Amino acid sequence: MTKQALLLVNLGSPASTEVADVRRYLNQFLMDPYVVDLPWPLRRLLVSLILIKRPEQSAHAYASIWWPEGSPLVVLSRRLQEAVRPHWTQGPVELAMRYGEPSIESALKRLAAQGITQVTLAPLYPQFADSTTTTVIQEARRVVRTHDLGVQLSILQPFYEEPEYLEALVASARSYLEQPFDHLLLSFHGLPERHLHKSDPTGAHCLKGDDCCQRAEGEVLASCYRAQCMRTAAGFAARAGLRDDQWSVSFQSRLGRAKWIEPYTETRLDELAEQGVKKLLVMCPAFVSDCIETLEEIGDRGREQFTEAGGEELVLVPCLNTHEDWVQALVKLCGRAPLAL
Ligand SMILES: C=CC1=C(C)c2cc3[nH]c(cc4nc(cc5[nH]c(cc1n2)c(C)c5CCC(=O)O)C(CCC(=O)O)=C4C)c(C)c3C=C
Numbered sequence: 001m002t003k004q005a006l007l008l009v010n011l012g013s014p015a016s017t018e019v020a021d022v023r024r025y026l027n028q029f030l031m032d033p034y035v036v037d038l039p040w041p042l043r044r045l046l047v048s049l050i051l052i053k054r055p056e057q058s059a060h061a062y063a064s065i066w067w068p069e070g071s072p073l074v075v076l077s078r079r080l081q082e083a084v085r086p087h088w089t090q091g092p093v094e095l096a097m098r099y100g101e102p103s104i105e106s107a108l109k110r111l112a113a114q115g116i117t118q119v120t121l122a123p124l125y126p127q128f129a130d131s132t133t134t135t136v137i138q139e140a141r142r143v144v145r146t147h148d149l150g151v152q153l154s155i156l157q158p159f160y161e162e163p164e165y166l167e168a169l170v171a172s173a174r175s176y177l178e179q180p181f182d183h184l185l186l187s188f189h190g191l192p193e194r195h196l197h198k199s200d201p202t203g204a205h206c207l208k209g210d211d212c213c214q215r216a217e218g219e220v221l222a223s224c225y226r227a228q229c230m231r232t233a234a235g236f237a238a239r240a241g242l243r244d245d246q247w248s249v250s251f252q253s254r255l256g257r258a259k260w261i262e263p264y265t266e267t268r269l270d271e272l273a274e275q276g277v278k279k280l281l282v283m284c285p286a287f288v289s290d291c292i293e294t295l296e297e298i299g300d301r302g303r304e305q306f307t308e309a310g311g312e313e314l315v316l317v318p319c320l321n322t323h324e325d326w327v328q329a330l331v332k333l334c335g336r337a338p339l340a341l
């Protein structure tokens, strides 16, 4: 029987916390036209400006969360790969990173060298964005085409409101939700507003009115990152049995001067402390593996900001990582991935 390989793809990290490695990683990441979506000369100029100070700051942040085995994101992704292996019986399970190593190119070439012709590509992002999902798919297609690998791709679709994903999220958070808390903040990675307008197929829906994301359906929902985040949050809250006043949504990791989607996590942390929230739970459902954005931005800086603003305790709920229910969910979702045209 023809083997069906599974290729899990996460974002990637620098090779080490050395400033030079962080600069190389940030350059590859930010020069991706799906991430900084400006014409090449402007993108080159802007990224070069960012690369003056950012590598040093980011290297410092990475050093504060780095594990003896390496970057948490890469280590946790490897552990996920190992956990998925025994359940994916159709063929080999490979892991790649969109930026840095192991690359999508090396993983696909390795599979093709084993005679694999069918690959299920799994971008590990629950919500769709050009800067995550599209760039992974395009890179995989480029590699297959350029190296004439003769590989046919099936592609895991954004799973932001798939019951298996939401139920795994609830199971992974259960022990935290059972303890007393004042509020749950669901903090998603942010996105420049411009990216939403670009992927809005109607050109007239996104960011029009306070409830455009709640109203999004069909092709608008399929391409709106913010609307998908709202669906994840509402689906999670309903399954976890939370009242509407017990939770809210925010967006973190803003970079540069452009307007990013709101509300900003930084603003919400101050507001919640001012409103008298003492014990705050924070979950980050845009990330399936803990990484610098969860461990450092929320777990370190966010915690400090919240307590300085008057809060008492910020508890970071771990990402899905290798939770058993998530492993089972991922295998099921990947098993249903449609063949790409
Ligand atoms: C224009 C810049 C960025 C966009 C757009 C963006 C979208 C985006 N990113 C993730 C997931 C992750 N991002 C991570 C780190 C990270 N992101 C940016 C910038 C943009 N992201 C930078 C510069 C960095 C590096 C860290 C830093 O210098 O601050 C990570 C973690 C990587 C790690 O090694 O731990 C993840 C994961 C999503 C889901 C997303 C769009 C929705």
Ligand SMILES: [Fe+2]
Residues within 6 Å of the ligand: 189, 253
């Ligand atoms: Fe990012």
Ligand SMILES: [Fe+2]
Residues within 6 Å of the ligand: 196, 205, 206, 207, 212, 213, 216, 224, 225, 226, 227
């Ligand atoms: Fe939208």
